[in-house]
Amino acid sequence: MIKSIYRCIFLTLILFVLLGGIYPLIVTSVGKIFFPLQSNGGVEYIGSQAVGANLIGQNFSSTKYFHGRPSFAGTLGYDGLSSTPSNLASTNPKLFTDINMHIIKILKGNPTVKRTDIPVELVTYSGSGLDPHISLQSALIQIPRVAKSRNIREDKVTKLVHSSLEKPIFGFFGVDIINVLFLNLKLDNEFNNN
Amino acid sequence: MNAHDFLFLFLFLFMFILFILSYPLGNFIFKVMNGEKTFLHYFLLPIEKRIYKIAKIDSDESQSWQKYSLDIIIFSAFLFALTFFILKFQHIFPLNPQNFPGLPTDLAFNTAVSFLTNTNWQAYSGETTMSYFSQMVALSSNNFLSAAIGLAACIAIIRGLVQEKSVGLGCFWVDLCRSTLYILLPLSLIFAIFYISQGIIQNFLAYIHVKTLEGVEQILPQGPVASQVAIKLLGVNGGGFFNANAAHPYENPTALSHFFQMISIFLIPSALVFTFGKMANYMKHAFAIWISMTILFLASAILVAYFEYQGNPNFIDTLGLSSSINMEGKEARFGIFSSSLFTSVTTAASCGAVANSHSSLTPLGGMFALINMLLNEVIFGGVGSGLYGMILFIILAVFIAGLMIGRTPEYLGKKIEERDIKIAIIPVISVSFVILVLLAISSMVQSGFSSIGNPGPHGFTEMLYAYTSSAQNNGSAFGSLNANTPFWNYTTSIAMLAGRYLNLIPLLAIAGSLIQKKKKPITENSFKIDGFLFISLLIGTILILGLLVYLPSLSLGPIMEYLQMTNGKIIEIGGK
Numbered sequence: 001m002i003k004s005i006y007r008c009i010f011l012t013l014i015l016f017v018l019l020g021g022i023y024p025l026i027v028t029s030v031g032k033i034f035f036p037l038q039s040n041g042g043v044e045y046i047g048s049q050a051v052g053a054n055l056i057g058q059n060f061s062s063t064k065y066f067h068g069r070p071s072f073a074g075t076l077g078y079d080g081l082s083s084t085p086s087n088l089a090s091t092n093p094k095l096f097t098d099i100n101m102h103i104i105k106i107l108k109g110n111p112t113v114k115r116t117d118i119p120v121e122l123v124t125y126s127g128s129g130l131d132p133h134i135s136l137q138s139a140l141i142q143i144p145r146v147a148k149s150r151n152i153r154e155d156k157v158t159k160l161v162h163s164s165l166e167k168p169i170f171g172f173f174g175v176d177i178i179n180v181l182f183l184n185l186k187l188d189n190e191f192n193n194n
Numbered sequence: 195m196n197a198h199d200f201l202f203l204f205l206f207l208f209m210f211i212l213f214i215l216s217y218p219l220g221n222f223i224f225k226v227m228n229g230e231k232t233f234l235h236y237f238l239l240p241i242e243k244r245i246y247k248i249a250k251i252d253s254d255e256s257q258s259w260q261k262y263s264l265d266i267i268i269f270s271a272f273l274f275a276l277t278f279f280i281l282k283f284q285h286i287f288p289l290n291p292q293n294f295p296g297l298p299t300d301l302a303f304n305t306a307v308s309f310l311t312n313t314n315w316q317a318y319s320g321e322t323t324m325s326y327f328s329q330m331v332a333l334s335s336n337n338f339l340s341a342a343i344g345l346a347a348c349i350a351i352i353r354g355l356v357q358e359k360s361v362g363l364g365c366f367w368v369d370l371c372r373s374t375l376y377i378l379l380p381l382s383l384i385f386a387i388f389y390i391s392q393g394i395i396q397n398f399l400a401y402i403h404v405k406t407l408e409g410v411e412q413i414l415p416q417g418p419v420a421s422q423v424a425i426k427l428l429g430v431n432g433g434g435f436f437n438a439n440a441a442h443p444y445e446n447p448t449a450l451s452h453f454f455q456m457i458s459i460f461l462i463p464s465a466l467v468f469t470f471g472k473m474a475n476y477m478k479h480a481f482a483i484w485i486s487m488t489i490l491f492l493a494s495a496i497l498v499a500y501f502e503y504q505g506n507p508n509f510i511d512t513l514g515l516s517s518s519i520n521m522e523g524k525e526a527r528f529g530i531f532s533s534s535l536f537t538s539v540t541t542a543a544s545c546g547a548v549a550n551s552h553s554s555l556t557p558l559g560g561m562f563a564l565i566n567m568l569l570n571e572v573i574f575g576g577v578g579s580g581l582y583g584m585i586l587f588i589i590l591a592v593f594i595a596g597l598m599i600g601r602t603p604e605y606l607g608k609k610i611e612e613r614d615i616k617i618a619i620i621p622v623i624s625v626s627f628v629i630l631v632l633l634a635i636s637s638m639v640q641s642g643f644s645s646i647g648n649p650g651p652h653g654f655t656e657m658l659y660a661y662t663s664s665a666q667n668n669g670s671a672f673g674s675l676n677a678n679t680p681f682w683n684y685t686t687s688i689a690m691l692a693g694r695y696l697n698l699i700p701l702l703a704i705a706g707s708l709i710q711k712k713k714k715p716i717t718e719n720s721f722k723i724d725g726f727l728f729i730s731l732l733i734g735t736i737l738i739l740g741l742l743v744y745l746p747s748l749s750l751g752p753i754m755e756y757l758q759m760t761n762g763k764i765i766e767i768g769g770k
Contacts, residue, residue: 003250004265007367008272010249012339013729019338020331023379024421029396031390031420039396041416041444043404050404053414055393055443057593058406065407069526070557080413081321081401085523085551088650090506091758093765095522095554099513101769110541116516120509124522127441127550133526153424172204174449175529184407 033097044185052181056080057132060184063109063149066142068133068180070102073129088126100121110145117141119149133177152191160186195399199302201531205495208453208535209488212460213415219461220468226376227349227369227469229253238375245371251594259706263699264348266343269697270408273339279330281324285739290325290731293398297323304683309336312344312576314426314433314546314669317678320437321415326398329435334422338378340464341429344578345373347698351582354705355606356474360712363705377462385458386490393447396420399508419444423475427458430576432669435603440536440549441525452528452549456539463543463556463574464582472605478724483584486732490573494562495538501559502534508764525552534559541566542573543580546669553648553656553672557759560584560672562751564659567666569740570625570697579694582701588723589618589704591735595721604720607713613706617694626743628692629661632685633747636661640679648673650758655751660686664691 031039042054052058059078060067071077072086088095102123103115122138139161145155164183168174246253257265280287281302283676285295295491299319308315314337320329346369352361367646390396395416402414406657419435423445426433431675446452465483471480505520524533528549536549541563566573589605593615596603604612634658636642646653651752656675663670664686671677677686714720721729 001264001268004268005272007249007251008269010266011245011251011270011367011371011710012244012276014248015339015371016331017380018333019374020335023382024330024396024418027383027386027390027421027424028418030387031396034387035390038393039390039420040399041395041402041414042393043398043402043414050402052406052412053402055445056414057445058408058412060408062408076410078412079571080415082319083321083442084319084418085435085438085673087440087551087553087647087672088522088631089519089650090647091650091755091764092520092648092653096508096512096765096767099509102446103513103515115514118515120505120515120517120519121521121524121526123515124524125448126526127523127548127552128436128438128443129224129237130438131442131525131527132443135526139480165587169448169450172200173453174527174532177527178492181407188407 031142043179049172053187054179054181055132057130058181058193060180063145064182065184065187068122068138069126070098071129071131077128080130083128083130084129085129088125092120098125110141112144113141113157116164132179132181134180135162136178139178139183146187150187150191156191159185159192198422201499204531205492205494205535208456209492212457212464215462216459216461216470220558221392221466221472223377223465224472224766226372227702232376233381234376235715237617242371242375242555246368249337249367251371253365255365255368256360256447257365258653259354259702262363266347266698267695269366269370270343274306274310274338277336278302279307279334281305281328284325284328287325287327289327289330289398290323291398294323300680300683301678302497303686307687307749308664308669309333309431309433310340311431311667311690312340312579313664313667313669313690313694314431315664315677316433316669317683317692319437319688320434324425326417329422329481330418330770333433333720334425335424335431337422338374338434339370340426340431341378341577342373344576344757345377345462345466346370346578347460347702348578348582349469351585351701351705352473353607354469354702354709355585358710360392363702363709378425380423381428381461382424384469385428385454386420388454389420389423392451393444394423394451395444396418402557415444424458427455428462429543430459430463430543430545432540440547441551446549449527449529453533453534455476455549459539459543459545460574463580466578470507470581471648476606482590482724482728482732485507486729487573487584488569489729490736491542491731494542494566494573495535497562498508498538498555498559499531499534500689501556501562502530502668505556512765512767520556523554525550529611537563538566540670541668542575544571544576544666544668546663548670551673552659552670553674557652557752557755560655560659561748563670563746564655564662564752565741567662567668568744569736570622571668572736577668579697583697585619586618586697586701587739588732590724590739591732592721594735595731596611601721605723607716608708613739614707617700617703620700622694622739625693628689629665630743630747632656632661633645633690636681636685639681641679642685643677645676645682647676651751651754654684655755658747658751665689667693692741
């Protein structure tokens with residue numbers, strides 16, 4: 001028994017140093033050397049100002065930007081410190097009032113769009129509250145609004161949307177998606193009419 | 195071509211990759227646990243020897259089942275105490291750039307139990323509760339060690355089945371060291387670096403403040419995530435670095451990382467089946483087990499995906515959308531099929547990492563996730579615990595078959611006697627007892643049901659899911675339940691401890707009894723433990739023993755909710 005306790009204490013301490021100290025430090029060093037951008041959060045800059053991370057979605061409400069999915073993270077959505085899904089059940093009335101609220105917002109902002117045009121994912125809360133992506137269809141229905149608001153031709157925006165489309169990896173893993181932050185950065189970059 | 199159009203091809207590819215990775219790994223584990231030389235011994239053998247020297251471990255020792263169990267308990271108790279201490283007093287440790295205070299006692303207790311028992315039930319939100327030190331040292335080490343305990347115990351139990359008249363089941367400390375050093379650690383390194391390449395972060399920076407395009411401040415949490423995510427999946431632990439777990443873009447950034455996270459959850463449990471075949475020198479039997487697991491898994495994967503595609507008819511009927519697929523709580527980059535596949539994988543294995551909201555699954559999609567757990571976590575299951583749980587069912591199946599044909603039941607040439615069966619029934623009964631009794635209490639006590647977050651039958655399912663997940667050491671949750679209250683922190687802790695040790699120790703006891711029995715040669719007259727008949731018998735036993743007792747609860751929860759969702763309008767909002 002005493003022998004077991006002795007073994008237990010020393011073995012645990014050694015393994016804690018190895019698994020909780022040396023192992024993560026090796027991973028960190030390798031990451032820093034080979035993948036410095038990814039391991040440090042993938043932060044995007046304009047000049048010296050950090051404007052976001054390539055993997056973390058942001059709130060967009062202005063008419064001149066493409067909008068992402070509804071977010072349950074924080075009171076305003078896309079709060080980096082409150083990642084969470086809504087956890088609303090399929091039978092919870094709030095699920096339907098919330099989705100309907102998002103639908104109405106889209107209908108008001110995009111007069112050309114009908115309810116049946118709206119993909120489900122654009123009006124439902126994401127799993128993390130920080131989902132950076134939307135589907136192609138979700139971007140397409142927003143083109144008239146963005147073009148009008150920026151006073152540019154729709155086909156130019158359409159071209160930009162299609163150039164932002166991320167295809168499944170190796171044509172097999174995943175689905176067609178568009179990173180909303182990247183798309184909006186491109187918009188600002190190309191049509192610099194703030 | 196994308197995953198949607200090729201669901202079956204995708205599932206086939208998934209199982210194929212799993213097989214070609216886990217079969218050689220199974221051989222490798224066999225060698226390592228047997229003390230044979232592998233290519234890793236050049237670097238790691240000196241370290242292993244040094245550790246034995248410092249900790250005064252004799253690598254040739256062989257322990258009785260009582261000694262082996264006692265050492266597991268001593269080690270677990272010390273691990274618990276150390277983890278509890280770090281969490282409770284995390285403010286005095288370094289690497290705490292956000293200056294988080296120590297955890298409240300009930301939460302520290304719950305979290306320490308949860309990571310010790312390989313459950314990783316989380317009543318906290320990582321990015322606003324845990325310092326980097328707590329995540330990296332306390333929780334990550336536990337991820338390794340709880341998986342290693344399971345693996346060590348599993349190998350010891352197999353030794354009991356396949357060896358005869360040997361002195362003991364092996365040495366716990368040696369098994370623990372070997373599974374950590376040669377198996378978990380190298381695999382985690384490889385996966386962690388792959389994850390970083392996909393975009394999982396790994397740093398010790400303070401949280402980054404950015405100014406979004408619309409001029410609002412957004413705070414991005416940072417941390418040593420990749421190293422923890424790698425072991426949380428390989429060790430089938432499932433405890434997320436962030437609150438959103440594997441749905442968080444920093445924890446699971448691409449569809450490719452998503453795919454390999456699913457593979458790595460199943461990897462070791464699947465490999466252990468082949469290790470068993472090798473140790474028993476009966477590969478056909480191992481394949482029969484693997485195929486049974488695969489059949490059960492594919493059934494659940496197809497069912498969950500089917501119900502998520504069917505989705506919520508009210509999206510069309512009430513809201514006037516053109517599609518009813520259930521994207522609520524799912525991430526766009528994974529799509530609906532991969533998301534629901536992750537649900538099946540994480541609940542079939544006792545992982546509990548979630549890449550989409552389980553609470554927002556359709557009622558029946560959620561029910562099949564629940565059933566995966568209720569079947570005692572044997573569909574690949576946890577590291578070690580999945581296979582020894584399966585061995586328990588095999589012993590029962592063989593016993594039942596023996597009764598049917600009126601012959602003394604035998605398994606791998608050893609007689610299964612009255613005492614063994616009596617012990618084998620302890621885990622089956624006690625786990626359902628714990629789940630159902632705690633469920634009954636929480637349904638009656640204000641401090642229990644007041645944590646419910648959704649109205650109607652779903653609220654009941656939340657509580658059923660919570661106790662199932664903790665007692666079966668899964669750790670996923672219907673997140674709408676507010677589990678961070680003293681009532682829930684302590685009751686789920688009881689469930690987790692019962693689920694872990696009331697499975698592990700009875701099985702060690704059976705192994706201890708079987709190892710003393712003489713092995714009869716397997717002849718043509720022996721009951722066949724490979725082939726179609728055995729597979730059907732095994733699956734039948736699992737379904738009947740595992741599921742029957744929960745049918746009343748399932749009809750009160752998910753089935754009732756399903757009827758509610760499909761019959762009539764839930765709310766009138768004039769969408770159409």
